[in-house]
Amino acid sequence: MELRNKTILITGASTGIGREVARQLSRYDNRLILIARRRELLEELSSEIKGNGSKALVFQCDVSSADEVGKILKEVAEKYNEVNLALLNSGVSFRTVEGEQEIEKGIKTFEVNVFGLFNMVKELLNNSLIKRDSIIAGVSSLADGRGFPRSGYYCASKAAATIYLESLRNELYLQGITVITVKPGFVRTPMTDKNEFKMPFLMPVEKGAKIIIRGIEKEKRIIQFPRMTVLGSRILRIMPGGLFDILSRRHLKSIGKL
Ligand SMILES: NC(=O)c1ccc[n+]([C@@H]2O[C@H](COP(=O)([O-])OP(=O)(O)OC[C@H]3O[C@@H](n4cnc5c(N)ncnc54)[C@H](OP(=O)(O)O)[C@@H]3O)[C@@H](O)[C@H]2O)c1
Known part of the structure; x- marks a missing residue:
């Protein structure tokens, strides 16, 4: 699909990957x-977009609220008959402290990264916004394959997102709807700016966005990048559990947490 003269919905458009x-x-x-909770950032982006000659509509919405998602997608359906691409990108990430079960962080992570995705897909389909030849691209992560220390809630939520998108891909295939899973490695955004460790192969957001757009245009099943992190995540995925534990503890030691 050539992403030109199309109707494109993006969640998490206020900052980072979605904005770019x-x-x-x-x-x-x-x-x-454009969908996110911080309206002022979306309005700012909308002005820039209009300056570039495209059209923009702003919707303030918490994707974890089924009611809010239902309401705004009804409004979208009144304006547009069809969404050609839905990039479901909203996400949160919290680092946790070893030994402390910070359950509210876990609940929030699943509410946004998993239930937010479910809410959007449900309402896009219920409002017949996604039709034959449309694309749903869900943003998961290369962190979906193992439980990295201090990121348990995040990794678990992305594993759930990846599995859900895989299932959806085959369910919607006969309706002519393409489902893409986007799995970035480290991309410089407000989400990663908070990380206290050295992020291998950290990529500028402009480059990450370009790779995602190109991958969607090619209708790839899975868009994953950068190459070295993809390779690393493959090795980690097949690594025996005992060895993964040793490396995890070494990582915690290196950041002074063990
Ligand atoms: N950066 C990376 O290295 C990396 C790597 C792998 C995967 N990812 C994934 O990429 C996606 C985008 O992340 P990013 O790095 O661009 O981070 P970011 O700059 O923090 O962007 C996150 C976006 O999600 C929105 N969001 C958060 N909670 C929301 C909610 N309840 N309802 C609606 N929108 C919500 C935020 O907007 P508001 O706060 O205004 O609502 C923001 O626009 C996420 O799914 C993330 O997990 C990122």
Whole structure:
């Protein structure tokens, strides 16, 4: 699908990857539907997009609220008959402290990263916004394959997102709907700016957004990058559990947490 003159919905458009994808797509005469909780950031982006000659609509919405998602997607359906691409990118990440079960962080992570995804997919389909030849691209992570220390809630939520998207891909295939799983490695955004450890192969957000757009245009099943982190995640995935435990403890020691 050429992402030109299309109706494109993006969740998590206020900062980071979502914002940069919206910005880049605004150069090609698209109609952008921008969703996140921080309205002022979305309004700012909307002005920039209109300056680039594309159209933009802003919706303040917490994707973890089924009611809010239902309401805004009804409004979207009144304006547009169809969404050609839905990039479901909203996400949160909290680092946890060893030994402390910070359950509210776990609940929030699942509410946004997993239930937020379910809510959006449900309402996109219920409102017939996603039709034959449309694309749903869900943003998971290369952290979906192992339980990295201090990121248990996040890794578990992304594993759930990846598995759900895989299931959805085959369920919607006969309806002619393409489902893509996006699995970035480290990309410089407000989410990773908080990390206290050295992130291997950290990529500028402009480059990450470009790879995602190119991958969607090619309708890849899975868009994963950068290459070295993909390779690393494959090795970690097949690594015996005992060895993974040793490496995890060594990592905690190196950041002074053990
Ligand atoms: N950066 C990376 O290295 C990396 C790697 C792998 C995967 N990812 C994934 O990529 C996606 C984008 O992350 P990012 O790095 O661009 O981080 P980011 O800059 O923190 O962006 C997260 C976006 O999600 C939105 N969001 C958070 N909670 C929300 C909620 N309850 N309802 C609606 N929107 C919500 C935020 O907007 P508001 O706060 O305004 O609502 C923001 O626009 C996430 O799913 C993340 O897990 C990122």
